[in-house]
Amino acid sequence: xxxxxxxxxxxxxxxxxxxxxxxxxxxxxxxxxxxxxxxxxxxxxxxxxxxxxxxxxxxxxxxxxxxxxxxxxxxxxxxxxxxxxxxxxxxxxxxxxxxxxxxxxxxxxxxxxxxxxxxxxxxxxxxxxxxxxxxxxxx
Numbered sequence: 001x002x003x004x005x006x007x008x009x010x011x012x013x014x015x016x017x018x019x020x021x022x023x024x025x026x027x028x029x030x031x032x033x034x035x036x037x038x039x040x041x042x043x044x045x046x047x048x049x050x051x052x053x054x055x056x057x058x059x060x061x062x063x064x065x066x067x068x069x070x071x072x073x074x075x076x077x078x079x080x081x082x083x084x085x086x087x088x089x090x091x092x093x094x095x096x097x098x099x100x101x102x103x104x105x106x107x108x109x110x111x112x113x114x115x116x117x118x119x120x121x122x123x124x125x126x127x128x129x130x131x132x133x134x135x136x137x138x139x
Contacts, residue, residue, distance in 0.1 A: 003108050004039065004101065005034055005040060005101065007041050007108065008042075012112060018046070019114065021070070023072075023082050025049065025072060027051070027052060027055070027069060027072055028046070028048045028049065028069070030046050031044045031059070031065050032044060034101055034102060034105065036097070041105070041109065044065065053125075053129065055069075057125055059089050060091075061093060061125075062091060063095075064094050064098055064099060066086060066106070067087035068085075068113050073137055083117065085117045085133065085136075086109075086110055086113060087118075088106060088120045089128070090102060090120065090121065091124045
């Protein structure tokens with residue numbers, strides 16, 4: 001299979017550890033960026049027990065990111081679950097070349113991270129809220 005951006009083994013290992021970490025409360029996130037000069041993905045940051053609005057403020061306004069999110073989801077019947085969600089952070093203010101590169105590697109990253117639910121956020125921090133994620137996951 002042809003691919004445009006490499007996913008190094010260190011990142012795959014980090015994704016695996018993140019995926020299988022036991023969580024009992026709060027949201028956790030692993031943020032990944034593409035190094036456009038080297039054409040590789042790099043782990044940028046990990047957050048543990050971070051409010052969604054704070055996570056949104058941490059993400060860059062003009063650069064795309066993949067965010068693997070362990071989301072604390074409260075169901076209507078009182079249960080709590082922690083689904084893994086891929087946030088495709090792609091603000092409309094991003095440079096076109098970066099957006100194209102980011103989009104071309106999305107499916108490969110989604111498969112590597114083994115996440116089935118993708119939520120695309122194009123309107124920056126205003127678009128990444130608990131309400132938006134709840135609406136996507138509970139629909």
